Amino acid sequence: MPEGHIVHRLAELHRRRFAGNPVRVTSPQGRFTAAEVLDGVTFRDAGAHGKHLWHHYAPDRVVHVHLGLYGKFTEAPVPLEQPRGKVRMRLVGPTHGTDLRGPTACELLTEEELTELLARLGPDPLRSDADPETAWQRVTRSRSGIAALLLDQSVLAGVGNAYRAEVLFRQGIPPRSPGNALSRRCWDALWDDLVELMSDGVRTGRIDTVREQHSPEMTGRQPRNDRHGGEVYVYRRAGAPCLVCTTPIAMTELLGRKLYWCPGCQGE
Structure with missing residues:
Protein backbone atom coordinates (compact mmCIF):
# COMPACT_ATOMS: atom_id res chain seq x y z
CA MET A 1 0.00 0.00 0.00
CA ARG A 120 -11.99 10.53 11.24
CA LEU A 121 -8.27 10.66 10.43
CA GLY A 122 -5.37 11.58 12.64
CA PRO A 123 -3.00 14.43 11.78
CA ASP A 124 -0.82 14.03 8.71
CA PRO A 125 2.88 14.92 9.22
CA LEU A 126 3.00 16.20 5.63
CA ARG A 127 0.27 18.80 6.07
CA SER A 128 1.01 22.31 7.28
CA ASP A 129 -2.22 22.29 9.32
CA ALA A 130 -1.30 19.09 11.20
CA ASP A 131 -1.55 19.24 14.99
CA PRO A 132 0.83 16.72 16.61
CA GLU A 133 -0.86 17.37 19.95
CA THR A 134 -3.99 15.59 18.69
CA ALA A 135 -1.99 12.45 17.91
CA TRP A 136 -0.06 12.69 21.17
CA GLN A 137 -3.28 12.73 23.20
CA ARG A 138 -4.45 9.55 21.47
CA VAL A 139 -1.06 7.86 21.91
CA THR A 140 -0.61 8.72 25.55
CA ARG A 141 -4.10 7.43 26.46
CA SER A 142 -3.50 4.04 24.84
CA ARG A 143 -1.93 0.86 26.21
CA SER A 144 -1.43 -0.48 22.68
CA GLY A 145 2.12 -0.81 21.41
CA ILE A 146 3.54 2.22 19.63
CA ALA A 147 4.16 0.11 16.49
CA ALA A 148 0.43 -0.63 16.25
CA LEU A 149 -0.54 2.96 17.00
CA LEU A 150 1.64 4.36 14.24
CA LEU A 151 -0.32 2.35 11.65
CA ASP A 152 -3.70 3.39 13.08
CA GLN A 153 -4.82 6.05 10.62
CA SER A 154 -7.17 7.53 13.21
CA VAL A 155 -4.11 8.27 15.35
CA LEU A 156 -1.65 9.35 12.67
CA ALA A 157 -2.43 9.56 8.96
CA GLY A 158 -0.10 8.57 6.15
CA VAL A 159 2.46 6.45 8.01
CA GLY A 160 2.82 2.96 6.59
CA ASN A 161 4.91 -0.08 7.32
CA ALA A 162 8.22 1.32 6.09
CA TYR A 163 8.09 4.70 7.85
CA ARG A 164 6.75 3.00 10.98
CA ALA A 165 9.72 0.63 11.20
CA GLU A 166 12.31 3.22 10.26
CA VAL A 167 11.24 6.02 12.59
CA LEU A 168 11.09 3.65 15.57
CA PHE A 169 14.60 2.46 14.78
CA ARG A 170 15.97 5.97 14.33
CA GLN A 171 14.50 7.01 17.68
CA GLY A 172 15.62 3.82 19.47
CA ILE A 173 12.07 2.98 20.58
CA PRO A 174 11.08 -0.67 21.22
CA PRO A 175 8.15 -1.34 18.89
CA ARG A 176 6.05 -3.02 21.58
CA SER A 177 6.35 -0.11 24.04
CA PRO A 178 2.85 0.93 25.17
CA GLY A 179 1.77 4.31 23.92
CA ASN A 180 1.08 5.51 27.46
CA ALA A 181 4.70 4.70 28.41
CA LEU A 182 6.16 7.00 25.76
CA SER A 183 7.58 10.26 27.06
CA ARG A 184 6.59 13.58 25.55
CA ARG A 185 10.22 14.17 24.59
CA CYS A 186 10.27 10.88 22.63
CA TRP A 187 6.97 11.71 20.96
CA ASP A 188 8.13 15.16 19.86
CA ALA A 189 11.34 13.71 18.41
CA LEU A 190 9.40 10.95 16.64
CA TRP A 191 6.94 13.44 15.11
CA ASP A 192 9.71 15.79 13.95
CA ASP A 193 11.57 12.86 12.41
CA LEU A 194 8.46 11.74 10.52
CA VAL A 195 7.95 15.25 9.16
CA GLU A 196 11.52 15.34 7.88
CA LEU A 197 11.62 11.81 6.47
CA MET A 198 8.23 11.96 4.77
CA SER A 199 8.91 15.43 3.34
CA ASP A 200 12.10 14.02 1.82
CA GLY A 201 9.97 11.22 0.39
CA VAL A 202 7.66 13.72 -1.30
CA ARG A 203 10.64 15.45 -2.92
CA THR A 204 12.42 12.31 -4.09
CA GLY A 205 9.70 9.67 -4.46
CA ARG A 206 11.82 7.27 -2.35
CA ILE A 207 11.99 6.24 1.28
CA ASP A 208 15.52 7.04 2.42
CA THR A 209 16.09 6.95 6.16
CA VAL A 210 19.78 6.09 6.64
CA ARG A 211 21.89 8.85 8.17
CA GLU A 212 24.97 9.98 6.26
CA GLN A 213 27.44 8.18 8.54
CA HIS A 214 25.74 4.84 7.74
CA SER A 215 25.37 5.40 3.99
CA PRO A 216 27.11 3.20 1.37
CA GLU A 217 29.37 6.12 0.48
CA MET A 218 30.64 6.48 4.03
CA THR A 219 30.84 2.79 5.00
CA GLY A 220 31.89 1.22 1.71
CA ARG A 221 29.02 -1.30 1.77
CA GLN A 222 26.97 -2.14 -1.29
CA PRO A 223 23.88 0.02 -1.89
CA ARG A 224 20.54 -1.56 -1.18
CA ASN A 225 19.15 -3.63 -4.03
CA ASP A 226 15.39 -3.83 -3.53
CA ARG A 227 12.40 -3.07 -5.74
CA HIS A 228 11.15 -0.61 -3.11
CA GLY A 229 14.35 1.42 -3.44
CA GLY A 230 15.89 3.71 -0.86
CA GLU A 231 18.44 3.19 1.90
CA VAL A 232 16.79 1.94 5.09
CA TYR A 233 17.86 0.55 8.45
CA VAL A 234 15.41 -2.29 9.14
CA TYR A 235 12.50 -2.39 6.67
CA ARG A 236 12.62 -5.60 4.57
CA ARG A 237 16.06 -6.41 6.04
CA ALA A 238 15.10 -9.38 8.25
CA GLY A 239 18.17 -11.44 9.15
CA ALA A 240 20.64 -8.91 7.73
CA PRO A 241 23.12 -7.26 10.12
CA CYS A 242 22.09 -3.95 11.63
CA LEU A 243 23.93 -1.07 9.97
CA VAL A 244 24.72 0.33 13.42
CA CYS A 245 25.36 -2.59 15.80
CA THR A 246 25.49 -5.66 13.45
CA THR A 247 22.72 -7.50 15.37
CA PRO A 248 20.52 -9.45 12.90
CA ILE A 249 17.34 -7.52 12.09
CA ALA A 250 14.25 -9.21 13.55
CA MET A 251 10.85 -9.60 11.93
CA THR A 252 7.46 -10.71 13.19
CA GLU A 253 3.82 -10.14 12.29
CA LEU A 254 1.73 -7.55 14.08
CA LEU A 255 -1.93 -7.09 13.19
CA GLY A 256 -1.37 -8.75 9.83
CA ARG A 257 1.63 -6.60 8.85
CA LYS A 258 5.32 -7.40 9.00
CA LEU A 259 7.18 -5.58 11.75
CA TYR A 260 10.94 -5.06 11.49
CA TRP A 261 13.29 -3.89 14.25
CA CYS A 262 16.79 -4.28 15.68
CA PRO A 263 16.89 -6.11 19.04
CA GLY A 264 20.29 -4.57 19.72
CA CYS A 265 19.45 -0.92 19.09
CA GLN A 266 15.80 -1.02 20.16
CA GLY A 267 15.46 -3.98 22.48
CA GLU A 268 12.61 -6.45 22.46
Missing part, protein backbone atom coordinates in the same frame (compact mmCIF):
# COMPACT_ATOMS: atom_id res chain seq x y z
CA PRO A 2 1.47 3.40 -0.95
CA GLU A 3 2.52 5.49 2.03
CA GLY A 4 1.51 9.10 2.50
CA HIS A 5 4.43 10.65 0.61
CA ILE A 6 3.33 8.92 -2.62
CA VAL A 7 -0.24 10.19 -2.27
CA HIS A 8 0.99 13.74 -1.68
CA ARG A 9 3.21 13.48 -4.75
CA LEU A 10 0.19 12.42 -6.79
CA ALA A 11 -1.83 15.37 -5.50
CA GLU A 12 0.97 17.77 -6.48
CA LEU A 13 1.31 16.17 -9.90
CA HIS A 14 -2.41 16.25 -10.65
CA ARG A 15 -2.70 19.84 -9.43
CA ARG A 16 0.11 20.89 -11.74
CA ARG A 17 -1.21 19.04 -14.78
CA PHE A 18 -4.96 19.50 -14.54
CA ALA A 19 -5.92 22.41 -12.26
CA GLY A 20 -7.76 25.28 -13.94
CA ASN A 21 -8.69 23.27 -17.04
CA PRO A 22 -11.78 21.43 -18.26
CA VAL A 23 -10.93 17.72 -18.34
CA ARG A 24 -12.25 14.58 -19.92
CA VAL A 25 -13.36 12.00 -17.36
CA THR A 26 -14.38 8.50 -18.37
CA SER A 27 -14.63 5.07 -16.79
CA PRO A 28 -13.47 2.50 -19.36
CA GLN A 29 -14.23 -0.25 -16.86
CA GLY A 30 -17.69 1.18 -16.28
CA ARG A 31 -17.60 1.01 -12.46
CA PHE A 32 -17.11 4.73 -11.81
CA THR A 33 -20.55 5.82 -12.96
CA ALA A 34 -20.09 9.41 -11.80
CA ALA A 35 -17.59 9.97 -14.63
CA GLU A 36 -20.33 11.14 -16.97
CA VAL A 37 -21.30 14.07 -14.72
CA LEU A 38 -17.65 15.19 -14.44
CA ASP A 39 -16.73 14.92 -18.10
CA GLY A 40 -15.93 18.38 -19.45
CA VAL A 41 -16.01 20.02 -16.01
CA THR A 42 -13.15 22.23 -14.77
CA PHE A 43 -10.65 20.50 -12.49
CA ARG A 44 -10.12 22.99 -9.65
CA ASP A 45 -7.57 21.43 -7.31
CA ALA A 46 -6.16 18.25 -5.76
CA GLY A 47 -5.33 17.44 -2.17
CA ALA A 48 -4.15 14.68 0.13
CA HIS A 49 -4.44 13.70 3.77
CA GLY A 50 -2.67 10.54 4.82
CA LYS A 51 -3.44 7.88 2.23
CA HIS A 52 -6.52 9.67 0.90
CA LEU A 53 -6.42 11.67 -2.33
CA TRP A 54 -9.13 13.92 -3.69
CA HIS A 55 -9.86 15.98 -6.81
CA HIS A 56 -12.02 19.10 -6.65
CA TYR A 57 -14.24 19.88 -9.63
CA ALA A 58 -16.28 23.02 -10.23
CA PRO A 59 -18.47 24.05 -8.60
CA ASP A 60 -18.49 21.71 -5.56
CA ARG A 61 -17.91 18.12 -6.64
CA VAL A 62 -15.19 15.96 -5.10
CA VAL A 63 -13.71 12.66 -6.29
CA HIS A 64 -12.22 10.74 -3.38
CA VAL A 65 -9.61 8.05 -4.08
CA HIS A 66 -7.99 5.56 -1.74
CA LEU A 67 -5.49 3.37 -3.56
CA GLY A 68 -5.49 0.56 -1.00
CA LEU A 69 -3.22 -2.41 -1.64
CA TYR A 70 -3.55 -2.62 -5.41
CA GLY A 71 -4.54 0.82 -6.66
CA LYS A 72 -2.28 2.72 -9.02
CA PHE A 73 -2.29 5.80 -11.23
CA THR A 74 -0.49 5.50 -14.58
CA GLU A 75 0.53 8.83 -16.11
CA ALA A 76 1.17 9.53 -19.81
CA PRO A 77 1.28 12.48 -22.22
CA VAL A 78 -1.61 13.00 -24.61
CA PRO A 79 -2.77 11.52 -26.86
CA LEU A 80 -3.32 8.44 -24.70
CA GLU A 81 -3.41 4.93 -26.07
CA GLN A 82 -6.55 2.86 -25.80
CA PRO A 83 -7.15 1.77 -22.17
CA ARG A 84 -5.56 -1.51 -21.17
CA GLY A 85 -6.86 -3.64 -18.34
CA LYS A 86 -9.51 -2.58 -15.86
CA VAL A 87 -9.26 1.22 -15.82
CA ARG A 88 -11.63 2.57 -13.17
CA MET A 89 -11.17 6.22 -14.12
CA ARG A 90 -9.40 7.96 -16.99
CA LEU A 91 -8.66 11.66 -16.56
CA VAL A 92 -7.34 13.65 -19.54
CA GLY A 93 -6.13 17.24 -19.46
CA PRO A 94 -4.45 19.54 -21.99
CA THR A 95 -1.04 17.86 -21.92
CA HIS A 96 -1.32 14.65 -19.86
CA GLY A 97 -3.71 11.96 -18.82
CA THR A 98 -3.83 9.44 -16.02
CA ASP A 99 -5.48 6.02 -15.65
CA LEU A 100 -6.58 4.75 -12.25
CA ARG A 101 -6.66 0.98 -11.74
CA GLY A 102 -7.61 -1.18 -8.78
CA PRO A 103 -8.37 1.39 -6.06
CA THR A 104 -10.13 0.53 -2.84
CA ALA A 105 -12.24 3.67 -3.29
CA CYS A 106 -13.06 5.92 -6.24
CA GLU A 107 -16.23 7.80 -5.42
CA LEU A 108 -18.03 11.10 -5.89
CA LEU A 109 -18.56 12.98 -2.62
CA THR A 110 -19.90 16.31 -1.51
CA GLU A 111 -17.62 18.76 0.29
CA GLU A 112 -19.45 17.92 3.52
CA GLU A 113 -18.88 14.20 3.06
CA LEU A 114 -15.18 14.78 2.44
CA THR A 115 -14.96 16.89 5.61
CA GLU A 116 -16.61 14.10 7.60
CA LEU A 117 -14.20 11.51 6.17
CA LEU A 118 -11.13 13.59 7.01
CA ALA A 119 -12.41 14.24 10.53
